[in-house]
Amino acid sequence: MRIDEKRFRATFEALTADGRTPEGGLNRPALSRAHLAARHSFAELIAVNGFALRTDGAGNLSAWLHCADPEAPSLVLGSHLDSVPHGGRFDGALGVAAAFEVLLSLRDSGKRLSTNIEVIDFTDEEGTWVSLLGSRAVSGQILARDLDKPRGNPEGFEEALARAGLTKAGILGASRVDEAFRAYLELHIEQGERLESSGTDIGVVSGMVGIFMYLVTFRGTASHAGTTPVKRRRDAAQGASAFALQVRQIVLKHFPDCVANVGNMTFAPGLYNVVAHSATCFLELRSSEGARARQLETALDKAAVYSAKRFGLTVDFKFLEAVEPRKMDFGIQHTFRTAAESLGLTTRTLPSMAGHDAQNMALLCPAGLAFVPSAGGYSHSAREYTSWNSCVNGCQVLLETACRLLVSS
Amino acid sequence: MRIDEKRFRATFEALTADGRTPEGGLNRPALSRAHLAARHSFAELIAVNGFALRTDGAGNLSAWLHCADPEAPSLVLGSHLDSVPHGGRFDGALGVAAAFEVLLSLRDSGKRLSTNIEVIDFTDEEGTWVSLLGSRAVSGQILARDLDKPRGNPEGFEEALARAGLTKAGILGASRVDEAFRAYLELHIEQGERLESSGTDIGVVSGMVGIFMYLVTFRGTASHAGTTPVKRRRDAAQGASAFALQVRQIVLKHFPDCVANVGNMTFAPGLYNVVAHSATCFLELRSSEGARARQLETALDKAAVYSAKRFGLTVDFKFLEAVEPRKMDFGIQHTFRTAAESLGLTTRTLPSMAGHDAQNMALLCPAGLAFVPSAGGYSHSAREYTSWNSCVNGCQVLLETACRLLVSS
Numbered sequence: 037m038r039i040d041e042k043r044f045r046a047t048f049e050a051l052t053a054d055g056r057t058p059e060g061g062l063n064r065p066a067l068s069r070a071h072l073a074a075r076h077s078f079a080e081l082i083a084v085n086g087f088a089l090r091t092d093g094a095g096n097l098s099a100w101l102h103c104a105d106p107e108a109p110s111l112v113l114g115s116h117l118d119s120v121p122h123g124g125r126f127d128g129a130l131g132v133a134a135a136f137e138v139l140l141s142l143r144d145s146g147k148r149l150s151t152n153i154e155v156i157d158f159t160d161e162e163g164t165w166v167s168l169l170g171s172r173a174v175s176g177q178i179l180a181r182d183l184d185k186p187r188g189n190p191e192g193f194e195e196a197l198a199r200a201g202l203t204k205a206g207i208l209g210a211s212r213v214d215e216a217f218r219a220y221l222e223l224h225i226e227q228g229e230r231l232e233s234s235g236t237d238i239g240v241v242s243g244m245v246g247i248f249m250y251l252v253t254f255r256g257t258a259s260h261a262g263t264t265p266v267k268r269r270r271d272a273a274q275g276a277s278a279f280a281l282q283v284r285q286i287v288l289k290h291f292p293d294c295v296a297n298v299g300n301m302t303f304a305p306g307l308y309n310v311v312a313h314s315a316t317c318f319l320e321l322r323s324s325e326g327a328r329a330r331q332l333e334t335a336l337d338k339a340a341v342y343s344a345k346r347f348g349l350t351v352d353f354k355f356l357e358a359v360e361p362r363k364m365d366f367g368i369q370h371t372f373r374t375a376a377e378s379l380g381l382t383t384r385t386l387p388s389m390a391g392h393d394a395q396n397m398a399l400l401c402p403a404g405l406a407f408v409p410s411a412g413g414y415s416h417s418a419r420e421y422t423s424w425n426s427c428v429n430g431c432q433v434l435l436e437t438a439c440r441l442l443v444s445s
Numbered sequence: 446m447r448i449d450e451k452r453f454r455a456t457f458e459a460l461t462a463d464g465r466t467p468e469g470g471l472n473r474p475a476l477s478r479a480h481l482a483a484r485h486s487f488a489e490l491i492a493v494n495g496f497a498l499r500t501d502g503a504g505n506l507s508a509w510l511h512c513a514d515p516e517a518p519s520l521v522l523g524s525h526l527d528s529v530p531h532g533g534r535f536d537g538a539l540g541v542a543a544a545f546e547v548l549l550s551l552r553d554s555g556k557r558l559s560t561n562i563e564v565i566d567f568t569d570e571e572g573t574w575v576s577l578l579g580s581r582a583v584s585g586q587i588l589a590r591d592l593d594k595p596r597g598n599p600e601g602f603e604e605a606l607a608r609a610g611l612t613k614a615g616i617l618g619a620s621r622v623d624e625a626f627r628a629y630l631e632l633h634i635e636q637g638e639r640l641e642s643s644g645t646d647i648g649v650v651s652g653m654v655g656i657f658m659y660l661v662t663f664r665g666t667a668s669h670a671g672t673t674p675v676k677r678r679r680d681a682a683q684g685a686s687a688f689a690l691q692v693r694q695i696v697l698k699h700f701p702d703c704v705a706n707v708g709n710m711t712f713a714p715g716l717y718n719v720v721a722h723s724a725t726c727f728l729e730l731r732s733s734e735g736a737r738a739r740q741l742e743t744a745l746d747k748a749a750v751y752s753a754k755r756f757g758l759t760v761d762f763k764f765l766e767a768v769e770p771r772k773m774d775f776g777i778q779h780t781f782r783t784a785a786e787s788l789g790l791t792t793r794t795l796p797s798m799a800g801h802d803a804q805n806m807a808l809l810c811p812a813g814l815a816f817v818p819s820a821g822g823y824s825h826s827a828r829e830y831t832s833w834n835s836c837v838n839g840c841q842v843l844l845e846t847a848c849r850l851l852v853s854s
Contacts, residue, residue, distance in 0.1 A: 297670035
């Protein structure tokens with residue numbers, strides 16, 4: 037079975053029209069006006085094509101193709117229409133467009149289905165307010181306290197909820213853990229350059245990396261930046277700087293399978309004329325194996341202590357929060373590979389270094405995630421680009437995989 | 446002539462009673478209630494001892510001993526009663542107490558004076574609102590725009606002015622550039638440890654260091670901290686960190702006569718999961734020689750370019766503002782030295798690495814500044830300490846120097 041390329045293109049264009057930036061990217065943070073406009077465009081597509089539309093308390097928006105059996109489980113395909121501020125066109129929107137094309141292709145095939153097919157657009161995958169909000173709500177992983185400390189300011193979150201006609205109670209009530217799901221499939225851009233640099237068509241995701249966050253605070257003595265000789269200072273800035281360089285070196289030399297980032301530092305008192313008594317690094321590390329993450333954490337903890345001692349400082353290496361690594365279903369990984377091979381496409385099995393809604397859907401049913409190449413590895417910017425040929429390849433693999441799962445149901 | 450040690454001690458205690466912290470320091474930022482209470486205590490001392498009291502539009506508070514000649518110039522001695530937040534007891538208050546003891550000693554000596562003697566407490570030496578506000582106002586170096594962008598928030602400055610009964614117009618009108626001054630003398634704690642570590646009693650200040658401020662901004666590319674391999678990043682945090690370490694190394698190795706400080710860094714976007722595209726270092730450097738400061742600036746500029754190149758970044762080395770170095774009067778330096786030697790005290794000539802009101806008074810008349818040792822070099826904290834014996838030595842040198850200047854008048 038083949039997808040309809042022209043129709044797929046038209047769907048993709050329709051779903052990436054709202055919130056377009058002059059640079060050619062998308063600026064539609066979750067529940068912003070541009071994001072709600074994109075959802076409206078998707079709802080129109082659903083209605084025009086005669087599918088049932090469903091929304092839930094978390095704002096997730098679905099197109100449904102029901103089979104004859106009212107007790108049948110659902111095969112769910114999806115991704116997200118929100119973007120990071122000034123993000124790209126392919127991150128999320130490609131997955132929703134491809135899932136919708138699969139739905140259209142399955143309907144038009146006249147196949148007798150023994151499962152329902154649902155195409156879902158999840159709310160706030162990018163975490164403008166709460167990371168992976170929609171899929172966490174669906175998989176019963178969201179608590180009231182998660183909604184009380186959103187990433188943006190709480191007032192902005194309340195306003196955004198009101199704009200979208202949502203409530204916190206609705207989000208907390210959106211869990212679907214009692215439903216029967218056949219599987220969840222998602223197509224996404226890689227957002228890295230492993231596929232492109234190895235000349236691979238399709239990435240089969242083995243699992244999502246675990247994400248571990250820390251606050252690493254170096255403490256010295258505030259002193260007068262004029263009268264205190266440099267060699268007599270206990271300068272927290274020096275410890276934090278040495279540590280940030282060490283983080284990079286340790287990952288490059290000993291943990292090439294992991295990544296780490298010092299994305300921010302805050303200094304106190306933070307003045308020109310006072311030696312900083314405190315410098316805090318925001319540290320994040322990612323690994324597809326929990327054990328490796330713990331090894332890296334140990335190595336970085338040692339490096340922090342070493343950097344502190346070198347400048348007469350103390351250091352506090354504080355664990356903040358973690359998203360544990362999660363495996364994708366082995367059977368679906370295999371089906372993705374054989375489906376791609378049947379289409380003459382090359383595959384590579386690789387971990388995802390970013391979080392995706394698939395990791396939450398994996399708690400409800402077998403879940404699989406496939407990648408298509410990102411040119412130059414760029415993502416979360418207007419430079420994000422995937423060739424249309426790659427998009428078609430990905431959509432075709434998604435359809436073929438869905439067909440194989442439906443046959444085996 | 447000898448000072449009255451007991452009386453000097455009583456004056457010092459009276460001037461360091463207000464704003465005392467539990468740790469034994471002083472917390473009286475300029476124009477705070479505690480600072481105004483200290484000024485009130487000083488005004489009482491002036492009145493009780495029968496001196497004329499004078500205040501000006503900048504809030505500077507003076508005790509006057511007038512000589513017979515209404516056209517006579519003034520010998521001014523002073524320092525400041527304000528402190529940094531949670532500062533120490535000796536910074537400023539010692540200088541006012543010593544100046545007042547010199548005034549009392551000169552009056553009690555029955556000497557016939559041919560100059561007026563003024564003891565002045567300058568407003569906001571520490572720059573809670575505007576650095577060296579009082580002495581800049583007196584020496585005609587303050588502009589309306591300096592008052593429109595105070596260091597604290599503008600509303601707080603307005604409130605503080607109202608609390609002290611001051612106005613911006615009054616500050617701008619406090620210039621005394623048309624008056625005749627014989628000289629200005631100030632005693633201060635060193636706030637460093639050069640005197641203590643060399644076992645010297647009295648520091649004779651050759652001049653104030655110049656202070657040069659820069660914003661050094663490293664720019665790379667924001668990218669996903671999960672999907673972007675570490676070796677492919679253009680991480681601004683790495684450039685800024687490498688630069689901060691270089692600043693220290695360059696000063697230690699090649700500019701031991703200078704100091705430099707990276708007191709703050711700000712990152713953008715400053716998130717755990719995004720590689721920073723921008724990192725800005727707040728850089729300050731100080732040197733007693735303008736030429737040396739320019740050499741150090743050149744060396745640090747090169748280091749910034751090197752740090753940027755190393756991580757594929759660009760860098761902008763932006764000059765912000767400068768306080769030029771200022772020499773203390775050679776004659777007064779000599780008088781300080783001979784006065785100290787006549788008292789059996791050892792001296793050392795050294796630049797001041799911090800700013801002082803004497804640098805502004807130097808624009809009006811010959812100005813001199815003497816230091817007494819700071820135990821351990823601590824300052825701007827409750828740990829600030831100078832032995833009472835050192836305080837007495839400093840006050841005695843101040844009196845002896847004043848006497849020698851009066852004789853030579």
